[in-house]
Amino acid sequence: MSIAEILKDRTSTAFSFEVLPPVRGKGISELFKTVDSLMSFSPSYINITTHRSDIVYRELPDGKFFRASQKTRPGTVAIAAALKAKYGIPTVPHVICSGFSASEIENSLIDLTYLGINDILVLRGDRAKGDNRFIPSEGGHSHAVELCAQVNDFNRGIMADGSSVQAPEVPFSYGVAGYPEKHEESMNMETDIAFLKEKVDAGAEYVVTQMFFDNSKYFAFVEKCREAGINVPVIPGLKPLTSLTQKTLLPRIFHIDFPEDLARELLKCSSNDDVKALGVEWGTAQARELKKAGVPSIHFYSMNAAASVRAIAGNVY
Numbered sequence: 001m002s003i004a005e006i007l008k009d010r011t012s013t014a015f016s017f018e019v020l021p022p023v024r025g026k027g028i029s030e031l032f033k034t035v036d037s038l039m040s041f042s043p044s045y046i047n048i049t050t051h052r053s054d055i056v057y058r059e060l061p062d063g064k065f066f067r068a069s070q071k072t073r074p075g076t077v078a079i080a081a082a083l084k085a086k087y088g089i090p091t092v093p094h095v096i097c098s099g100f101s102a103s104e105i106e107n108s109l110i111d112l113t114y115l116g117i118n119d120i121l122v123l124r125g126d127r128a129k130g131d132n133r134f135i136p137s138e139g140g141h142s143h144a145v146e147l148c149a150q151v152n153d154f155n156r157g158i159m160a161d162g163s164s165v166q167a168p169e170v171p172f173s174y175g176v177a178g179y180p181e182k183h184e185e186s187m188n189m190e191t192d193i194a195f196l197k198e199k200v201d202a203g204a205e206y207v208v209t210q211m212f213f214d215n216s217k218y219f220a221f222v223e224k225c226r227e228a229g230i231n232v233p234v235i236p237g238l239k240p241l242t243s244l245t246q247k248t249l250l251p252r253i254f255h256i257d258f259p260e261d262l263a264r265e266l267l268k269c270s271s272n273d274d275v276k277a278l279g280v281e282w283g284t285a286q287a288r289e290l291k292k293a294g295v296p297s298i299h300f301y302s303m304n305a306a307a308s309v310r311a312i313a314g315n316v317y
Contacts, residue, residue, distance in 0.1 A: 002173035004205035014297035015283030050076035098125025101139035240308035
C-alpha cells in the first residue's frame, strides 16, 4: 500500500516520524537505535530527509584554493532501503530540486524503483548557503511542481531527455510540503495556497506540514486548503523543543512564531532540561488536540529529539 492508501484506510490517527541520514563517515547503528526506540508505537511509515551538497573551498599545496561540492549527509536512498529491509515498514525518502539536475534526480528514481521503494516526498529544498534566493542547478528545477511533473513523466516511462522506456510496474506515489505559517518566499498565504494547489493538481496525494507550535494555525491552514479545493490529507508535522538555542533558532531558520503562552514558558527555562520538559508537555498537548480532531496522522520531526518524541507518543498513542 502507498502512504496515500494507508492514510485513507486509517480509522485512527497514524504515527510517523522523520530521520536524518548519518553524517558522512558515521555508521548506521545510532540511527537504528533511534528507530528501535520508536517502533513500539507502530509507525505507519518513516521519512528520510536529504539535503543539497554544500560548496566548500579547499587549499592546495601551492596555496591556491579550489571549489568543491561536498554532501555532509549522503545516503538517503540507501538508508530508506536499509530501514525498509530491517523493519518491514514503508519508508519515504525525500527527493529535492535543490542541488540536483533532472538527470541526477532520475538516477535516484531509478535506484528507488529497483529497491521497491515507491513512496517519496517531493520538495524544492533549501537555497544554497550564502545565496539570497533559490538558484536551480544546471539542468535542474526551480520549483517543486516541476519535479512533480518529472515524477509523473517517469511514471509514464518518459525520461528526462525525452526518450521513452518501459514504465515502472509500480508508479511513484508522492506527497508535498505545506506551510501553516506561509513559506518564507511567498508574498502572502493566498499565493502560497495557490502554489500548493498546483502541486496537488499535478498529482501530490497528501501534504505534510512544516513544524508549528500553534494548532490554531494548522486548523486555519487546513480550512484554507479546503476552500481552495485541496482535498488531500494534510498531515501536521510536530517537533518537540529540546534546547535553549531553539528560542531564537527556530523562528529565524523556519520562519515560525511561538504562541504567547509557549513563549512565556520558554523565557522561564534556564537549562536544556527545562526546555525538554516543556517540549514534551507542549507537544503532548498539541498531539492530543490534533488526535482528538481526527487528523489522519501526526508526523514527528525526531532529529535530536527521539527521546522527547517517545515521551509524547507514550502520552498520546
